[in-house]
Amino acid sequence: MSWNPTHLPDQHGRTAVVTGGSAGIGYHVAEQLAAAGAHVIVAARSPQRTEAAVASIRGQVPGASVEGIPLDLADLVSVQQAAAGLQRRGPVDILVNNAGVTSGAERTETADGFETMFGTNHLGHFALTLQLLPALLERPTGRVVTLGSLTHTRAALTLDDLQSFHSYRSMRVYGRSKLAALLFAFELDRRLRAAGSPAVSLAAHPGWAVGELDPARPPVWSPTTAQRLRGAALALMAQSKQRGAWPVVRAALDPLAAGGRYYGPGGVGKLKGAPVAQRAADHAYDHSVAARLWDISETLTGVCWPLKEEEPAKR
Ligand SMILES: NC(=O)c1ccc[n+]([C@@H]2O[C@H](COP(=O)([O-])OP(=O)(O)OC[C@H]3O[C@@H](n4cnc5c(N)ncnc54)[C@H](OP(=O)(O)O)[C@@H]3O)[C@@H](O)[C@H]2O)c1
Numbered sequence: 001m002s003w004n005p006t007h008l009p010d011q012h013g014r015t016a017v018v019t020g021g022s023a024g025i026g027y028h029v030a031e032q033l034a035a036a037g038a039h040v041i042v043a044a045r046s047p048q049r050t051e052a053a054v055a056s057i058r059g060q061v062p063g064a065s066v067e068g069i070p071l072d073l074a075d076l077v078s079v080q081q082a083a084a085g086l087q088r089r090g091p092v093d094i095l096v097n098n099a100g101v102t103s104g105a106e107r108t109e110t111a112d113g114f115e116t117m118f119g120t121n122h123l124g125h126f127a128l129t130l131q132l133l134p135a136l137l138e139r140p141t142g143r144v145v146t147l148g149s150l151t152h153t154r155a156a157l158t159l160d161d162l163q164s165f166h167s168y169r170s171m172r173v174y175g176r177s178k179l180a181a182l183l184f185a186f187e188l189d190r191r192l193r194a195a196g197s198p199a200v201s202l203a204a205h206p207g208w209a210v211g212e213l214d215p216a217r218p219p220v221w222s223p224t225t226a227q228r229l230r231g232a233a234l235a236l237m238a239q240s241k242q243r244g245a246w247p248v249v250r251a252a253l254d255p256l257a258a259g260g261r262y263y264g265p266g267g268v269g270k271l272k273g274a275p276v277a278q279r280a281a282d283h284a285y286d287h288s289v290a291a292r293l294w295d296i297s298e299t300l301t302g303v304c305w306p307l308k309e310e311e312p313a314k315r
Pocket residue numbers: 019020021022023024025026043044045046049071072073074075097098099100101120147148149150205206207208209210241244
């Protein structure tokens with residue numbers, strides 16, 4: 001079936017949580033899900049930016065059902081509080097693990113002492129997803145979509161130095177954090193199936209998505225003339241973050257998207273274009289590395305997998 005990213009299936013009555021929905025791709029994912037009729041919860045760390053995103057979505061989508069909640073993925077207490085707050089609100093149909101950081105040349109740490117990119121991009125989402133699982137299992141078709149990146153293809157996970165104590169190079173560590181996110185996404189789907197759960201886990205990447213090509217969404221995003229000119233120069237290779245959201249939204253909404261699928265732009269170099277199913281690099285599907293990463297992630301976060309194999313999940 002062909003997929004039209006501008007004509008989405010109706011989502012009224014469904015609830016979607018988007019991490020990092022205050023800016024960039026996450027903002028556009030939230031806006032597109034709201035336009036499809038979903039109740040959207042923007043989970044982000046800055047109250048001001050979250051409020052601005054919620055107001056902008058309401059401005060863009062008449063009648064949008066949208067709210068914001070605080071979530072700092074670089075702080076496990078905040079993650080636990082966000083998961084508990086979401087759980088109290090009721091069932092969740094879609095969780096989009098979108099938020100991501102790239103750090104600078106110096107190694108930095110999260111509130112819990114994890115290297116910032118590994119701690120935020122992978123461990124924060126790992127803890128959030130596992131703690132939100134009961135709310136996802138309350139729906140017949142709960143879905144988790146986790147953001148990867150093309151950088152995972154060149155990344156190698158050093159399981160004995162996940163915190164990059166011994167070797168820190170910013171872009172290399174970012175690539176590793178996105179490889180960890182993909183290993184998590186595919187392992188989560190395997191575990192859900194092994195537990196007989198109806199929920200599924202998928203992954204997506206936006207290609208190369210730049211704000212310079214985005215439509216204005218003041219005060220969330222108001223590009224300057226210089227940014228517009230830069231965008232024009234980038235347009236041959238890159239796409240807007242609004243379009244970078246398309247593979248994510250397809251993974252979240254396409255009724256034919258099976259668990260374990262990976263969506264990205266279908267154009268040259270997978271950098272831009274219409275959202276299509278793709279295959280990640282082989283090492284993103286490595287079961288034994290994924291299982292070891294999972295165990296380490298449970299130990300580091302103190303959050304454990306709540307389901308038993310073959311246990312019929314709550315419907
Ligand atoms: N853009 C690309 O070409 C590209 C390519 C491959 C993959 N990706 C992935 O796509 C996702 C979105 O990227 P983007 O380009 O839209 O990035 P972005 O414009 O920098 O937006 C990132 C979002 O994540 C939020 N965030 C950062 N740290 C957080 C934390 N500790 N807790 C909660 N939220 C946090 C940010 O919130 P604040 O507003 O508070 O900073 C912001 O809303 C990321 O996972 C990224 O790795 C992007």
